[in-house]
Amino acid sequence: MMTTVSATVLLRRIRPLTIKVGLVIYICHRLSDPTGTSLLPSLVNIFAQILEHATQIVRLNRWNLLLPLINIISTVSQDVVAIAGVFGLLHVGYFLYNLRLSDWKDLMLSTIFHSIRPFINKRLQKIANKILKEADSMLAKEPHRTIRLILPETGLTDDIILNELSSCAQRENTTCETGKISGTLYSVGNEHSELMCKVYEFYLWSNPLKPGVWPRVNQCEAEIVAMTAKILNLSGSPNGCVTSGGTESILTAVRAHVELYGKQRGITRPEIICGSTAHCALNKACEVLGVRLVLINCDEESSYELKAAAVQKHITCNTIMIFASAPTFPHGVVDPIDELSTIAKQYDIGLHVDACLGGFVLPFCQGEMTPRAFDFRLYGVTSMSSDTHKYGHATKGTSVVLFRSSELQHASYFAYSKWSGGLYITPTVAGSRPGALIACAWAALLSIGHSGYQQRARVIVEAARRIADAIKSIDGLKLMTPNPTIVVCFTSDLFNIYRLKDKMSKMGWSLNPLQQPAALNICITENLDVDEFMQDLRSAVDKVVKTDISAPKIGGTEMIYNTVSMLPPAAVEFAMHRFTDASLTP
Secondary structure, three states, rough: OOOHHHHHHHHHHHHHHHHHHHHHHHHHHHOOOOOOOOOOHHHHHHHHHHHHHHHHHHHHHOHHHHHHHHHHHHHHHHHHHHHHHHHHHHHHHHHHHHOOOOHHHHHHHHHHHHEEEEEEEEHHHHHHHHHHHHHHHHHOOOOOOOOOOOOOOOOOHHHHHHHHHHHHHHHHHHHOOOOOOOOOOOOOOOHHHHHHHHHHHHHOOOOOOOOOOOOHHHHHHHHHHHHHHOOOOOOOOOEEEEOOHHHHHHHHHHHHHHHHHHHOOOOOOOOOEEEEOOOHHHHHHHHHHOOOEEOOOOOOHHHOOOOOOHHOOOOOOOOOEEEEOOOOOOOOOOOOOHHHHHHHHOOOEEEEEOOOOOOOOOOOOHHHHHHOOOOOOOOOEEEEOOOOOOOOOOOOOOOOEEEOHHHHHHOOOOOOOOOOOOOOOEEOOOOOOHHHHHHHHHHHHHHHHHHHHHHHHHHHHHHHHHHHHHOOOOOOOOOOOOOOOOOEEEEEEOOOOOHHHHHHOOOOOOOOOOOOEEEEEEOOOOOHHHHHHHHHHHHHHHHHHHHHHHOOOHHHHHHHHHHHHHOOHHHHHHHHHHHHHHOOOO
C-alpha cells in the first residue's frame, strides 16, 4: 500500500520534468543517429551537424545534402506517429477503465439519440410538451396575468409597481411560510426579517469591488470569513471569501485546486474523485474548468457514503482533489471524511468538504447528535464551503468558501496586471458583488450568536430523528438515512414512491423527488410542524396503498420520472432545456 502511494506521489512530482527531459534526449538522439545504432552524442555535436548541413546547402548550393535531413525527418515522423498511437491507446484504455457500466450505457444511448434525432423530432416534441404542461402549472402561468415585454413610454408610479407585486408576493410568501416546503425557507420570525431589511437598506447600492468606497462592507466580509473559520475549526489566519452561494463556493474551490494541485504540478488533465451523491454544482464546476470527474457509485450497499477504499482505487497521478459532503443533499449522509482525509494526506492531494447544508448545524450538535469529525480538525481537509443563506439564516445569496492555506486561497484569485483599465483582481468568479447581502450575512451571524445556532441545531436534528423514527414505523416505507441530522430520505418497496409525493403535494407538502433509486427526501427547517407532517404522511401512505397501488394510470411526478427513466440523457436534457425555457418565458 505504501509503495503504491509513494509511486503515485513521486510520479506526480517528477512527471513534468521527465517528459521534458525525455523529449529532448529523444530528439537529440534521432537527429544524431537516425538508425538508432550509435550512442547519443552531445548537444553541441548535434547543433554543429545541423549548422554544417545548412551552411553547405545554402552557400555551396549542394542540394543533395537535403537527403540525409529528409531521412532524419522521415524517421522521426514515423516514431512520432508510433508514440502518439501508443499514448492514444493508453489514454483510451485508461478512459474505458474508469468508465462505469452506467456511463457506457449513457454514452451509447446518447450517441444513438443524436444519430436518429432528425427522424424523431415530432415524437420528442410530444414528450417535451407533456413536461411543459407540468411546468406551466408549477409556474402559475394564468391566462389573464399581466405580461410586460417592452418598456413603458413613461415610467410607472411607485404605487402601480408595488401593487402589481404585492398581491403575488403575499400569496407566494404565505405558501413558503406554512413550513410545508422542503428546505428553501430556512429562517422564520418577523424580527429577523426586519433586521435583514434594515441592514440591506444601509448598503443598498454598495459594491465590494470598490473597497475604498465601502470599506465597512469589506470588513464585514473579513469578519464573516473569520467567524465561519472558527466554527469549522480552521486554525491560524482565516483564508476565504464570501460568494454568491454554494455553487460559486464549490467552483472557487475547484479553481484553486486546479491551479495549485494541477497546473503548478504540470498536470494538464486534472481529475476530481467524488461520489454519485455529490451535489451537481461540482459537475458544473468541472465542466466549466475542464476537469475530468471520476464518479464512484454510492448505493445501498455502501450506505450511500463515499467509501475511502473505492476512492483509493481510482487515484492516479492526474488526481488533484477528493470531493466529500457533510451531509449529502439527496440522502443526508455525512461521508467518512476522516478516512478520506487520511488518503488525501497520503497521496498529497486536496480534499474539499461541501458543508453548504451542514456548516451551521453539524458544528453545533452535541452529545449523541455529534457526527464524526468532518472539518479542518482533519489535516487532509484543504477547503470547505458553508452556506450562510441556509442555516446561517442570512438572506439569499451568500456562502463562504474557506482554504487551509493562503497559498491555496491565492490560487483561487483572478488577477490581471496588463489591462488598459488598470490593475484588476477579484477573489471570486463575480466582479461586482452586492455589498448589502454581505452586510446582511454579517448581521445574521451576530444577531443569532453561538447559543442561538446551538439551539436551532438541536431543534433541526431532533425533528429529523423524530421523522426518521416515524418513517420506520410506517408499513410500506423504507428509511434511507439511518442517522439523520438535516435531511431525511425514504423510499418504498411496496409502491411507486412518486405517487406518495403527489399525494403529499395535494396536502400542501413540497417534498424533493430523487432518482437512481427513486426516493423522496425532506430537508428540515425550523418552521416545520413535525406532528402535522407525520400525520399527513401516514394518511398519504394509506391512500396510496388502498387506492393507487395497482392503478395502471400514471401522471404528475410519476409520469415525469417514468418518462425520464426510458430516455437517454441527451433526450432528457432536451426536455430539461424546454422546461428552463418555460421558466424564462413570461
